[in-house]
Amino acid sequence: MGLKKELVMHGEDLQNFDVVAGEGIKDSEEEIWFETASHPFESNNNDENKDANMSNENDFLDVDVSDPSSLFYADFPPLPEFPCMSSSSSSSSTPVATVAPKPLGVCSTATTSSSASTASSGAASWAVLKSDADQDPEPVTDHDLVQRVEEREILMDDVDHCMDMMQNFGCIDMLENTDICWDPSPLFEDNNGDENECSQYQFLQPEEVLVNRQIVDEDEEERVFEHGVVSGGMGGQNSGEPGSSTDDLALVFFEWLKSNKEAISAEDLRNIKIKKSTIENAAKRLGGGKEGMKQLLKLILQWVQNHHLQNKKMMMSGEDNEFHAVNTDHKNENATTSDTSAANPSCAPESQCFRLTTWLPAPPPPQSYVSESPVMVPMTAPPPPPGFPPTIGYMGGDPYGGGNPTAAYPPMPPSDYHTWGPTPMQYGMSPHYGGYPDAAAPFGGYPNPPPYPGFYYHPGPTEGLVRLGSSATKEARKKRMARQRSQMAEQQHAAAVVGNGNCGVVAPHGNWVYWPPPPPPQVVAPQQVNHPGPMVGQMMPPQPPIERAANGYQKQVGIEKKQGWKTEKNLRFLLQKVLKQSDVGNLGRIVLPKKEAETHLPELEARDGIPIAMEDIGTSRVWNMRYRFWPNNKSRMYLLENTGDFVRSNGLQEGDFIVIYSDVKCGKYMIRGVKVRPQQQSAKPELTNKKSNKTQKTEPTSSPAGNGPSSSPTVTQS
DNA sequence: CATACATGCAATAGA
DNA sequence: CTATTGCATGTATGT
Structure with missing residues (x-):
């Protein structure tokens, strides 16, 4: 948990943001790095790594090394859109950090939310202050490292929204790199030894040392250090214009570094990523010009310092207690969440979410999130899985990503969408560890299928999780694995009722992921409010029009x-x-996409399949469905049966879609019906547009609403 | 040609 | 007779 934050500054940004004078730094013999395009690690890490990293990440990676000055990414959306500069913070990051060495989790959801739209475009418009979780205390061998990388990749399949964001923005990469051992020494101290040696971390905090020890190619490390970070970031540009202001910035930074070298590693710094646009906007708010930049820099540094230290404390609490740590984080997150949520739900206050807005005079209006600009709608580029809220940002505003039909439609994600990294949560998935007895619930007691196929089913991921834990040795890891298995077993047996997990439908804690701000009221509100019908007008009940309205x-x-x-x-x-x-007809069954079903749902042994409880995200009702398959030719056709009531109660029609999620904490399955039809009255124009393709039978949603929650579903709550 | 999936339709069950 | 179940077939799409 050493909160490692990477201040990623890229290219053009430098021009705008002459933050640090590379020279000043160099003079002091301390180096500051900023990631640059050429990520040594990327190349070094196996191919998988590359795969894992979204190609989109290029934004991050493709920075011209030659342009060291690039401190920030150019594509960052205007501040308003991203009120929150997130660092991997709290929620998402924390867990991750704790459990997993990977900063992957780090990318705060907050980031996600704001960036949502961008994600798809692969835009690197984000500046991510990511706290990195690199705190894996366990010594790592090269082999381990490799393994880890692989595991991570696997995990990526399950990535969360948040993660998606990371990946989209190339954060993953950075995260990956974070784990890698690189020698920060240059930054903080005179180098005596080889910088290449991963072992040199004397100056680092204990946690960091452990983490950083992780290894990897020293050469790479060095490279990173040299290119990416320091020199790249600051030097280049500044050299160009050695203005006094620039020097000031450099000085500020340098001073800060000196005073914090004990607590903050180069890696931490490296992990701080801030969108260019965000920076620019922030700087403007702070007075603009160099002075504004200077102020901003100070704020950022302060923030980094505070959060970093904070996290470290948490880390210090224990080494082998990943869970403990995770829980702790959760608490923090929860506690904080409430505070900020209003302003920026996606951002965890205490978490590393870097919220410039708080510092800035005039925080951007919330609406900014809901930016409806085309940009926000990932209809193009690497479409993130529709279900990913963050990515889609506004998927209809649905926090669950069910989203706005507009964005989501056509929903089908690329087949490889699973490559989206795992979310922090996944790593942190300690629920199983931490005692979420009901994790297995979704299976209605069905013993075999693990709640999280991704985790338990697949060796890779599973191990990854375990490994990510902080076990110091392989032995420890094994033990953990064993422990986990036994817990799993217990959980599975214990879980009887699906909807009732600890997770319950009620306030979950420890969110590592923050859902993006709600979408247009008309769309989201109803669901958010637990109204039965998704966005169907008729189905929207109780919510006073006003509520749903434009506010x-x-x-x-x-x-x-x-x-x-x-x-x-x-x-x-x-x-x-x-x-x-045929899915919405009276057959009461929905054909599921084979690949996804096989990948994310429990493996089916028999044709009869298994009962599977699906909690309706919109209503919190739990529908007892059946997941099964039919032999079809030489293959299988997967079905979700007993969906009639669900479909009717949600007024789903042809062209609408359903999105299935798994609650990372409880392991239960969540389903959500998303109507694609034009939102009645209040529907925003955009929405209308989006619906374009597909069978848009804009038939008035006959609201079967009357059916409401009916028989089959077990009403868990509501 | 292979695969995935939407749907037709026969077989069966229940009213 | 109607509803349900399960399989088979047709079509679209990918390789």
Whole structure:
């Protein structure tokens, strides 16, 4: 948990943000790095790594090394859109940090939310202050490292929204790199020894040392250090314009470094990423010009310092207690969450979420999140899994990513969407560890299928999780594994009722992932509010029109708060299916996409399949469905049966879609029906556009609403 | 040609 | 007779 933050500054940004005078730094013999495009690690890490890293990440990676000055990414959206500069913070990051060495989790969801739209575009518009979780105390061998990388990759499949963001923005890469051992020494002290030696971390905090020890190619490390970080970031540009202001910035930074070298590692710094646009905007708010930059830099540094130290404390609490740590984090997160949620739900206050807004005079209006600009709508580029809220940002504003049909539609994610990194949560998935007895619940007692196929089913991921834990040795790891297995078993047996897990439908804690701010009221509100019908007008009940109306975001947040849990939930996107006529007909069954089903749902041994409880995200009702398959030719056709009531109660029709998630904490499955039809009255224009393709039978949603929650579903709550 | 999936439709069960 | 179940077939798409 050493909160490692990477201050990633890239290219053009430098021009705008002459933050540090590379020279000044060099003079002092201390180096500051900023990641540059050429990531040594990327190349070194196996191919998988590359795969794992979204190609989009290029934004991060593709920085011209030659342009060291690049401190920030150019593509960052305007501040308003991203009120929160997130660092991997709290929620998401924390867990990750604790459990997993990977900063992956770090990317705070907050980031996600704001960046949501960008993600798809692969835009690196984010500046991510990511706290990195690199704190893996356990010594790592090269072999381990490799393994870890692989594991991570696997995990990536399950990535959470948050993670997606990371990946999209190339954060993953950075995260990956973070784990790698690099020698920060140059930064903080005179180098005596070889900088290449990973072993040199005397100056680092204990946790960091452990983490950093992790290894890897020294050469790479060195390279990173040289290119990416320091020199790259600061030097280049400044050299160009050695203005006094620039020097000031450099000086400020340098001074800060000197005073904090004990507590903050180069890695930490390296992990701080801030969007260019964000920086620019922030700087403007702070007075603009060099002075503004200077102020901003100070703020950032302060923030880094505070959070870093904070996290470290947490880390210090124990080494082998990943869970403990995780829990702790959660607490923090939760506690904080409430505070900020109003302003920026996606951002965990205490978490590393870097919220410039708090510092800035005029925080951007909430609406900014809901930016409806085309940019926000990932209809193009690497479409993130529709289900990913963050990515989609506004998927209809649905915090669960079910999203706005607009964005989501056509929902089908690329087949390889699973490559989206795992979310922090996944790593942190300590629920199993931490005691979420009901994790298995979703299976209705079905012993075999692990709640998280991704985790327990697949060796890779599983190990990854375990490994990510902080076991110091392989032995320790094994023990942990064993422990985990036994717990799993217990959970599975114990779990009887699906909807009732500890997770309950009620305020979950420890969200590592923050859902993006609510979308347009009309769309999201209803669900958020636990109203049965998704966005169908008729189905929207109780919510006074006003509530749903334009007040939008703020209100939404308020509602969410009231609702408590919805605001933050750790849901992992599993799959989605555009409903066909046959799916919404009276057959009461929905054909599921084979690949996703096999990948994310429990493996089916028999044709009869297994009962599977699906909690309706919108209503919190638990529908007892059956997941099964039919032999089909030489293959299988996967179905979700007993979906009739669900479909009717949600007024789903052909062209609408369902999104299935798994609650990362409880392991239960969550389902959400998303209507694609044009939102009645209040529907925003955009939405309308999006619906374009597909069978948009804009038939008035006959609201079967009347059916409401009916028989089959076990009402867990509501 | 292979695969995935939407849907038709026969077989069966229940009213 | 209707509803349900399960399989088979047709079509679209990918390789």
